[in-house]
Amino acid sequence: MTDARTAGGARPPRLGNWGRRLAGCAARDPGVELVTCFGRNPEPRRTFAEEVGAEAATSLDGLLGDDRIDAVMIATPHTTHAELVCEAASAGKHVFVEKPMTLTVTDARRCIEAASEARVTLYVNHFRRRMTATVRLQQMAASGELSMIQQLEAYFSRPVTSRPHRAGARLP
Incomplete structure (x- = not known):
């Protein structure tokens, strides 16, 4: 199989x-x-x-x-x-x-x-769908506050200093 x-x-x-x-x-x-x-x-x-x-x-x-x-x-x-x-x-x-x-x-x-x-x-x-920011965007879109959405991009990041081992670099 x-x-x-x-x-x-x-x-x-x-x-x-x-x-x-x-x-x-x-x-x-x-x-x-x-x-x-x-x-x-x-x-x-x-x-x-x-x-x-x-x-x-x-x-x-x-x-x-x-x-x-x-x-x-x-x-x-x-x-x-x-x-x-x-x-x-x-x-x-x-x-x-x-x-x-x-x-x-x-x-x-x-x-x-x-x-x-x-x-x-x-x-x-889709684990991010219940994040505060995601829920707020859904509410804003549903209420018409955002008008007509053409495209939406979201970036989830944090400073490299919060988890340096994940960045592949060493920090002083």
């Missing part, structure tokens, strides 16, 4: 930084039990599983076939989202997928249809 996930030169799913952050958040939620995780490389998969207190699935099919699992989080390269969402939904799993849900409208419709047919929830994570 790796053909669809690696078509077009796309890398297979792997356990990366954002997946670690999401799993960490889920692990701290008393209403969530992390059961298992999957990644293509055995050693990082095992390490990740130990870090978050979950089992390491040996295959995606095994993970999706596990009756203990109600939902999956997908935080993989964007090129893999459509196939993984459709597979998870078809397996009867609720799906939390990082943005973008897919790279094309056609694939997005396929994912929505797969979730609808399986009667599972499909949630696309």
Whole structure:
């Protein structure tokens, strides 16, 4: 089943930084039990599983076939989202997928249809939509205060001094 996930030169799913952050958040939620995780490389998969207190699935099919699992989080390269969402939904799993849900409208419709047919929830994570600034902009747009919006760009940044290790440089 790796053909669809690696078509077009796309890398297979792997356990990366954002997946670690999401799993960490889920692990701290008393209403969530992390059961298992999957990644293509055995050693990082095992390490990740130990870090978050979950089992390491040996295959995606095994993970999706596990009756203990109600939902999956997908935080993989964007090129893999459509196939993984459709597979998870078809397996009867609720799906939390990082943005973008897919790279094309056609694939997005396929994912929505797969979730609808399986009667599972499909949630696309847009974590900034509840930020104070975002909510205020939505209110201003809805009230007409902003007139006709032609284009909107937003930049989220902080001074390099707040997290120098992330900037790739050392500060005195």
